Amino acid sequence: MTERFDLAIVNARIVGEDRDGVGGLAVKDGRIAAILDRAAVPDAAETIDAAGRVLMPGLVDAHVHFSEPGRGHWEGFETGSHAAAAGGITTFVEMPLNAHPPTINAEALRLKKAEAEKSIVDYALWGGLVDDNLADLEDLHAGGVAGFKAFMCTATDFPRIDARLMRAGMTAIAGFSSFLAVHAEDEVMTGRLAAALRAAGRRDRAAWGEARPITAELAAIDEAIGLAEETGARLHIVHVSSAAGIDRISAVKARGVAVTAETCPHYLFFDETDLERIGPLAKCAPPLRAPSEREALWERVLAGAVDVIASDHSPCLIEEKTAGDDDIFAAWGGISGLQSTLPVLLTEGPKRGLSLSDIVRMTASNPARLFGFHPKKGSLTIGADADLVLVDPDAEFTLREDDLFYRNRHSAYCGATFRGRVDMTIARGTVVYRDGEIHPRRGARLDGAGLAAVRQPLGETA
Template sequence: MSSMRVFTGKNVFVDGSLKPATILVATATGKITDIFEGARDRTSFPDVDDASWTDAGDRFILPGLVDAHVHLNEPGRTDWEGFWTGTRAAASGGVTTVVDMPLNSIPPTTTVANLEEKRAAAKGQCWTDVAFWGGVVPGNQAHLRPLIDAGVKGFKCFLIESGVDEFPCVNESDLRLAMDQLKDTSTVLCFHAELDKHGHPPPTTDPTAYSTFLASRPEQLEVDAIALITSLHAQYPALRLHIVHLSAATALPLVRAAKAAGLPLTVETCFHYLCLDAGAIPAGRPEFKCCPPVRGPANRDALWAALRAGTLDCVVSDHSPCVASLKRLADGDIMRAWGGISTLGLGLSLLWTEARRRGVGVERVVEWCAGRTAEHAGLAGRKGALRVGLDADLVVWDPDAEFTVTRESLNFKNKLTPYEGLTLRGRVEQTYLRGQLVYDRAAGGFEGLRPVGLLL
């Protein structure tokens, strides 16, 4: 067997654009060793056997995506999702690295001991590489530096109740204690940015109407949270801060102002905020519920404009599944249903379908879902691009293929998604992790393959 693999094609994403290129990968390390201009044939590399050669032809070869916001929920809520099913779903959608959120598992990732418990549960189960966020909760500030030393990529906190008792939200004094611990590190502190300053009472109108839920989480909650975050940021200007899943366009001026002032603030949004429209959500469909909520078409257009302008930095799934009973499909009660949208495996196709309509090229999509997410998670020296020295995480992608989302086609554990029935453009044909095939659509997906993911 050859000691190298070759990937070649007419549309390889190198240096920010698609071009004919050939990539050499050392099988021993899984690293890219050379990239040559032009699509080459086997005569160029006579010592490489047929089994180690992938010619994508006209299809695209893209870097594997880095999904920096995923809830894998194991251990503790493994009936919601798990490392095996979640990472398989990710690999089927061209994601080669996921960064697992610190909550919804039991225990949450708020101490080194809890992190080790989560890593033990993940061992041998991962079809993608997996990194971990730590959590900031009241009273755990002494655990933050040990968690950095143990390898977490950063921290997440909530400014509003998280929905699970074991991960309470923080107040301003909790934040100051945490920021004092983190201020002279290179880590990042991420915020679920909703803050209910006025204690909005839940609406008493129809609980199955999406408009009822939307009224219960107004944009002002995000605006107030980001005002607090940027005010604190001015007092800790060296600390990297990040807003997760921004949905409210009215908060964008605060983000622009912070960035214009030179603060190291980054912001993500999600596939669902860029692809769904609150006005088109039928009554009694809790699978569309997430926090903060999907909003209207004008808001969606403003998010797209902010993404194109660089005000928003990246796009993630916030894959947040649960068991079917918690979604309350029987009575359609959106107000009492678990909030979270399941997306793993669909994000690249969702974003590409919408991007094409808006005249946005695949170059920007890759930037938002691979390059920028790798930077955010501190993985840019290893992931997010096709470059010599980086892991050979590659996706063979057909940009023109169309498919309809069916329940049977979903690879995550609980097969509930608002995207069922949609026809999407762009399909993953193969996914390679460090040069090793981990998903092959034409050969049945995962048949004959094995999980080779590492815990980063």
Template sequence: MGYDLIIRNGTIVFRENVKKADIAIKNGKIVAIAECLIGTADQIIDATGQYVMPGMIDAHVHICEPGRTEWEGFESGSKALAAGGTTSYIDMPLNALPATTTKEALELKIAAAKGKNYIDYALYGGLVPGNLQNLQELSDAGVVAYKCFMATCGSDLPGDFKNIDDYTLYEGMKRLAELEHVLAIHAENAEITDRLALEMIKQGKTSASDYVASRPIFTEVDAVKRALLLGKETGCKLHFVHISSADAVGEIITARNQGQDVTLESCPHYFTITARQFQAIGPLAKCSPPLRSKVEQDKLWEAFKQAKIDMLTSDHSPCPPEMKFSATNNMFEVWGGISGCQNNVDLMFDEAVQKRNVPVTQFVRMIATNPAERFNLRAKGEIAIYKDADIILVDPNQSYVVKTENYYYRHKHSPYTNRTINCRVTKTFVRGHLVHDVDEGIVGKPIGQLILSQKSSNYIVPS
């Protein structure tokens, strides 16, 4: 039988086990898996010594097009994601202008994205004050989930994203429960963190450590607990983004064990950069919630190893370099977001699987299977017959140093620059098409397709 592609001799990571086998791909789908696959193919790749894994599904990416394309556009962002081993991503409703909180804004984003993505993509809708009446139309138009901020966000610019008030959060959860959609939540107590920041600034305390102190762990835990209470009251499915503390993880797991439909994610920077290192790196490592102490990071790693964290995401939140600069070294003035999606998979494979003996099957569930299931990306997320051939090869024996000149970001800065990573994503395939090779770079033209929610009136059942 003739196939489009056969990947031979790789160590395949399935949902529950690992074994050496060959994979055959035809028309973008995985059509055969066998230890000694018989057949011919247009292309055969030898993956000896490498892991063959489902590509990462990054459920937390900020592409800033349209409106702020100078921060990061679909083309540059999807190239970076592909180079890092991501084969699908879900774009947040901010930081584009206008934010994706209405059908009209969603249509602008869909039009802006067309023909520019190297990997497949889906879109969030936003829940903000004043758009309760827009939630149904966003669902009908194809968003796969919704996002809200309990922390202060946005600007005075027309159409920018705004943080939620308690009434809108409650009423929005009621409506999303009816729509059977997931609400992703940035959980920090805005009133306390904002006031703490103002007090710090008044006292002239504007260093990295002062910024961290203005957003203590209890403000994350408080917001998580309040959101869980409203979720329990309304029956809304919840997903907590970029959780930074083991205490918050504990609250979420307790609620899940009591029957709530809730998941959580965390990000590589919370596991690989401490608050002390933030002081040395400077503005490039500023994010919210902030980076934590080594003691707290170790607690978060324990939660990771115990499989209490459902998925890894990048929270790729880029900006121009001038937004990461303060003439007075005032950390409260600089943009809070990390560019990091190009090193998601290999960085965390090195840290989790190779250094801390996390089972590679657990790692794959965190980067691919769990996000696919949570956000109903049914053709994605695992190496299995008739799934999309979204596949990456990872060489566990190839070390490299992260260099600025290798970034695909529109603005080539990241807190991981000059870091040594002791494994490497060598090839990224999207539906069987090679889109990135470690030696060749980006391959071919953008082939990424928009993934619509199965609740959308425009949804077509995948072939």
């Protein structure tokens, strides 16, 4: 007697981290039940013919800001998770800041968890390390946060930490086997440069980049790496914007230090001329870099030196962007990009020689490993959650505001033309997005996995 599946997808180009070939995939009870050869005709309640399309693991976005509780008018878990689904993201890990209160103690985590129940895809939550919450870190860990985030420079109502606090925080976090992610830009350097530029009357778009040079990123990366080596804490550097930043991380990895590198689609798609052209919608920190730097960063991506590509989706009201029309320093810094990760990589990657398996590795498998969610998430193994995205790699489209599921429909990516469109997203066996329509369901929260999984080096499978 043959097994009857809930769902089968046939004739797809099935791409995993280490597979790429035409065949089928069958789902039962929310999990991947079989990978089939191209001739198989599975018995299933629903069969989707995916000829000409690519089936990949759903993305695990390690870095999003949904701003709830407190700033649901910026995004929120409902619209944020809808946009995730539309972008092929089946798991996201939500940052502790931009919500109010920020997720820096057990009570704030409780409030965040209540809001997060609105998500239609699975998710995990980051905890925050700030200037006065060392005593709260263990509670946050016990509450299931997937990791900790700290800022080495000033952020909106999320106090930065200095080297002394980072050392203490790393020691504590290493003690209960979690890890620290840092926003690495040097506070003294960026603060002084911004003050000097403003004193000189500079408010233009280029001034934003001049205030936050690559040297400020490198100084902070070096400091964080030094403290990670000293304390033995596992370290993740978020949104690295420069090739030299990636090289610093690669050099210490080679010595066995547990540090990983993340970059974002906007550093691979845009450059500083786009900030000039688009304006505040393309303001982010670290800032967009020179065109040559973007290509150097691509070289690191192609060389396998980038562990994770995450959206750093950082939404706000349009007024917080237009406030910077005549003074770039006054605009909110952050790009709304959740839906654009796959289109960016499918458009820009293959023309530089990036394989689809490489995209899966950096957007799904490695981020799942980072949090200890692999192979349940980010893989196409039998028994893994049936979190899948079906893309049409040849479909060309121009992104419009109407395409966005964000609470505030603006993005630096609007008006850009892409080749590679998300057609369908499946979360634990259920279609949550199909041809422009959201099909809500309830996502589940994933707790941080702890020592064994999180310490596993990226790139090695269990």
